[in-house]
Amino acid sequence: MASAPADLPLFYNDLVPLNTRDHATWQARAVDKAPWLAHQHAVPLTAEEFPQAARHFPIVFASGENTVPLALMGLNEGVNVFVGDDGTVAENLYLPAYARRYPFMLAKLQPTSEELSLCFDPASGLIGAFTDGQPLFDGDAPSAATQAALQFCEQFEQAGQRTQAFIEELKKHQLLMEGEVSIQQQDNAQPFVYRGFQMVDQEKLRNVRGDVLRGWAQSGLLPLLYAHIFSLELISTVFARQVQQGKGPQVQPLPIPAL
Numbered sequence: 001m002a003s004a005p006a007d008l009p010l011f012y013n014d015l016v017p018l019n020t021r022d023h024a025t026w027q028a029r030a031v032d033k034a035p036w037l038a039h040q041h042a043v044p045l046t047a048e049e050f051p052q053a054a055r056h057f058p059i060v061f062a063s064g065e066n067t068v069p070l071a072l073m074g075l076n077e078g079v080n081v082f083v084g085d086d087g088t089v090a091e092n093l094y095l096p097a098y099a100r101r102y103p104f105m106l107a108k109l110q111p112t113s114e115e116l117s118l119c120f121d122p123a124s125g126l127i128g129a130f131t132d133g134q135p136l137f138d139g140d141a142p143s144a145a146t147q148a149a150l151q152f153c154e155q156f157e158q159a160g161q162r163t164q165a166f167i168e169e170l171k172k173h174q175l176l177m178e179g180e181v182s183i184q185q186q187d188n189a190q191p192f193v194y195r196g197f198q199m200v201d202q203e204k205l206r207n208v209r210g211d212v213l214r215g216w217a218q219s220g221l222l223p224l225l226y227a228h229i230f231s232l233e234l235i236s237t238v239f240a241r242q243v244q245q246g247k248g249p250q251v252q253p254l255p256i257p258a259l
Contacts, residue, residue, distance in 0.1 A: 013123040027133030035087030041074035046159035054231035061198035081241035177201040
């Protein structure tokens, strides 16, 4: 049986191509929880999700070569203030499409091929030879549930390509800068400082030529930039939720020398 790529993205423990030979009688279970999100503090976003996501999370950009937009669901590694340890998601929360497509995704079965196949994570516990759930196949044909999953994954891939073009435009105009956020708590003398992400340089944005800004306004890129900028105000809100949930960063006591 053909296997999927070895380099697995966030959430995925394994990838197997969906096919009638091995999965003809398998079913997909509906879920009301997202345990794969429970301890993820940053989840990839597509650019077109910015307006919705900005109402809930700070939006930043990953540092390094692989610059992608991220929804910050926590400020510290392993902390998600919107999803409980059992995967219970806060009410009325916008879930990024990256998380909603799990356990499915499109992947190349051969490195030299451009063809993408619908795959799934068999370790998810959401797809298997269950007696309950939605069938993955109707005879030899994909079921309605499988067709819906395929369509969603295809739309996500297309949104990902548009997001990459968005990132390239930001890089072209050198609008991304290394970010730093300092949060001062009343009871602590030293502020908590967060780094390791990128954000839009607002000074450079103000100096972009008028004709470029008009083009961005017409294409819809400019509102996305401001959605990102305005969302940064939510960093302090996420920090407060961490503290409230007892997941805030701990202040280390000063070492006391032995007398």
